[in-house]
Structures are given as C-alpha cells and as structure tokens.
Amino acid sequence: QVQLVESGGGVVQPGRSLRLSCAASGFSFRIYAMHWVRQAPGKGLEWVAVTSYDGSNKNYADFVKGRFTISRDNSKNTLLLQMNSLRVEDTAVYYCARDSTSLIVVGELDYWGQGTLVTVSS
Amino acid sequence: QSVLTQPPSASGTPGQRVTISCSGSTSNIGSNVVNWYQQLPGTAPKLLIYSNNQRPSGVPDRFSGSKSGTSASLAISGLQSEDEADYYCAAWDDILNGPVFGGGTKLTVL
Numbered sequence: 312q313v314q315l316v317e318s319g320g321g322v323v324q325p326g327r328s329l330r331l332s333c334a335a336s337g338f339s340f341r342i343y344a345m346h347w348v349r350q351a352p353g354k355g356l357e358w359v360a361v362t363s364y365d366g367s368n369k370n371y372a373d374f375v376k377g378r379f380t381i382s383r384d385n386s387k388n389t390l391l392l393q394m395n396s397l398r399v400e401d402t403a404v405y406y407c408a409r410d411s412t413s414l415i416v417v418g419e420l421d422y423w424g425q426g427t428l429v430t431v432s433s
Numbered sequence: 434q435s436v437l438t439q440p441p442s443a444s445g446t447p448g449q450r451v452t453i454s455c456s457g458s459t460s461n462i463g464s465n466v467v468n469w470y471q472q473l474p475g476t477a478p479k480l481l482i483y484s485n486n487q488r489p490s491g492v493p494d495r496f497s498g499s500k501s502g503t504s505a506s507l508a509i510s511g512l513q514s515e516d517e518a519d520y521y522c523a524a525w526d527d528i529l530n531g532p533v534f535g536g537g538t539k540l541t542v543l
C-alpha cells in the first residue's frame with residue numbers, strides 16, 4: 312500500500328536551516344509529482360511547494376520562495392525540503408503528499424504522510 | 434487569510450444533512466476542479482471528494498460534492514458521530530500555479 316513517511320522535523324532557531332525528508336513506498340514514486348503542505352498549530356492547510364515527477368519543474372508558495380528548495384531522489388524514493396532562513400511563522404506540521412495523476416501535476420493530493428513538526432523558536 | 438472562503442464551523446445532529454460552502458474566484462474554482470479533504474482530530478488530511486463530485490474508493494456515498502461557477506459545496510447526509518472533523522476545500526490556482534485551500538470548516542455532531 313502507498314506509504315509516505317516524513318522525518319527531519321525538530322526545534323530550530325530563527326535564521327537557521329532544516330532539511331525534511333519523505334520516504335515513499337508502495338507505488339512508482341518516479342512517475343508522480345509530489346507536494347509539501349504545512350499546517351501551523353491550530354490553523355488550516357497551506358500549500359508550500361511542488362516538484363514534477365522528474366524534478367525538472369518546481370513551484371513554490373510566495374512565502375517560501377528563495378528560502379525553501381524542494382527536490383527529489385527517484386533512485387531512493389525520497390522527497391526533500393531544504394528550509395533555510397527559517398522564521399517563527401514557519402512553525403508547522405509539514406506533510407508530504409502525492410499528486411494523484413502520474414506524469415502531470417493536477418493538484419489533487421490523494422495520499423498524505425503523517426507529518427513532521429517543525430518548531431522555529433529562540 | 435485563505436484564498437478560498439469557508440465558514441469556520443458547521444453543526445448537525447445525527448441523521449441530519451449538512452452542507453459546507455466554499456467560495457473562490459475565476460483563477461481557481463472558476464477554472465479548475467474542486468477537491469475536498471477530511472481531517473479527523475490528530476490525523477493527516479484525507480482526500481474525500483475529487484474532481485468536484487467524485488468519491489475515492491472507500492468513501493461512503495453519504496458524502497457528495499458540487500460546483501457552480503466560482504463556488505462549491507460539500508454535503509453530508511445521514512450525519513454520524515465519526516464525521517466530526519475539519520473539512521477543507523481546495524482547487525488549483527492558475528495565478529499562484531499551485532493548489533489553494535479554504536480555511537477549513539470544523540464540523541460538530543451534536
């Protein structure tokens with residue numbers, strides 16, 4: 312069955328960096344676009360970034376552009392999110408999610424991981 | 434402030450029918466399909482409705498979706514206690530070039 316398992320969250324000071332990972336299994340990872348979505352404590356869902364199935368196309372929400380980088384290693388079935396210059400307002404649970412249709416991006420997220428908590432605090 | 438607008442809360446008694454609205458604009462709901470996600474307390478979101486009105490395998494037919502113009506709605510009939518959750522609408526936005534979400538509606542079963 313499809314499984315997405317995030318890791319790498321933790322407590323970090325403002326201005327520092329953190330790298331999140333999402334290990335995928337149970338499907339052909341290399342043919343699906345993947346997303347990161349976050350949820351601040353007690354708040355709603357907020358899309359962060361997307362990468363195409365082969366990593367050739369990426370897009371970001373305005374509030375992370377220039378600070379976060381999404382990437383993937385299809386040989387290791389792993390999605391990554393490099394987060395630099397972290398701010399207090401980046402505190403959230405970060406979910407990785409699969410785009411439902413192979414080879415294209417449609418923005419329909421059919422499988423989600425359990426999330427990893429990132430806390431930015433001094 | 435979320436791009437899509439939902440009521441923050443909704444409620445109903447067991448067996449009732451409730452609807453949750455979602456309002457957007459021409460760049461998102463007006464041009465693309467709407468998806469709905471259910472988030473049970475303490476868990477990750479789950480795709481509930483896709484392509485405006487389609488249910489993934491395993492989702493009861495008590496859940497239905499519709500879309501008209503720049504608005505959409507989720508209906509839950511025969512309300513059950515296990516339906517108590519947060520519900521989010523979402524749609525691709527052609528300007529932001531990514532999916533946008535509503536602020537979420539907390540459904541309480543009285």
